[in-house]
Amino acid sequence: MSKENLVINAEVCDSRQMKEEVYEGYKRIIINAEVLIASPRSREILNRLGAVINSEAIVDVAEDEIVESRISNGKEVISKGSKPQNKVILLANGKVTIEPGTEDVMEQYVYMLINGSLYCPRSMKGYTDKMLINGTTVLYPEDAVILDSKFVMDKFFPLRVKESEKYFIDKKLIIEDAVDADKLVEKNVRFETPCVVMRESKVEKLAGLFDISTKINVIPEDMTFVKGDTELNDALFDKCGSRLYVDGDLTVSTEFARLDKLEKLTVTGTLTVRESMYLEMKHVDIDAGEVEYLFEGKNIVNSAKAKVDRALLMANEKGVRVMNCAMLSIDKDVEPKLICDRLQIKNCAKVSCTEEQESAVHAVSKNVAMIGSNKPGGDGEESGGIMGMMGSVFDVVKQVANTSMINAEKHIM
Incomplete structure (x- = not known):
């Protein structure tokens, strides 16, 4: 006796070779897959059978074409030496980096579903048409070295860089006070980044290393620079003083007892403070991206x-x-x-x-x-949308005793 219901849970499900007679005995067929590989014939069969399909992407591939499905968990780098023998559908759970000059490698990829960020050379942007990217897409210049998206330049950087090299930073470059600006200029390096943070005394020497579109956040000489999200408490005040430049979010501790001593606060992110304390800070020169009152519920x-x-x-x-x-x-x-x-x-x-x-x-x-x-x-x-549909489907399934369930990373029907 055929099972009344069939539920397939898979990262990748290939339906191209399915035979209608194998599945027509099921009352209900539910396919939950990140990627469903289909052909015109299998689409028709699934439609006739009334299959419920919950999928991020349905990819059409000819039945006689050899296609490998590959699942990558973690960082994935597509380089010149990584050309696969057969066509590939890639499901990547993590960051994907496409290196320059890999056009012949990318021709082997039928489709990519990326649950993470994609770094792609600008000249190869066209390949993103056969991708579904659940994350950010960064298009970088082919002639640049990619650094961390938020890169902190320390005093050793000018000693290590190659002369006349170009560097790409996706989000922000922070130049520490200890960096020798003269040595950096001598190396004739260039930077492409939307934002750079540096001390006021370095701006005149280093501004020429950046494109005109780069925003320069200037740290005044009389302010202490604090990197990253932090809390303003007595310990931070004792260490850094009354004039703070915070590159990130700042939360004012409810126990902070030096409000009257504060002089200046620059916060590039969100300043979070109890409303009553904020009213006591009228004497403070505050420049914040956003101010939020501390939630006490x-x-x-x-x-x-x-x-x-x-x-x-x-x-x-x-x-x-x-x-x-x-x-x-x-x-x-x-x-x-x-x-x-x-x-x-x-x-x-x-x-x-x-x-x-x-x-x-x-x-x-x-x-x-x-x-x-x-x-x-x-x-x-x-009850609405895909999640609602899936909820109602699983409610039905739970009520039926005769259910066959297949759980797999990859499943071929």
């Missing part, structure tokens, strides 16, 4: 799935903040006014709510990919 962070109901909000007078959660559902009994008064949502992929709650949810959300309505009479669980 309940935090729900880094959760795959979270739920907010009326009882939770009523129990937390100072509010509830949900951050870095994949899916958040809001109970239908929560009034829109209560959402506006006591809820904050940041960096979440999907928020499910009723239609009546939607405008309030939009008002309190920041960096949320999708805000969707629950079905009328629902209990607050997501």
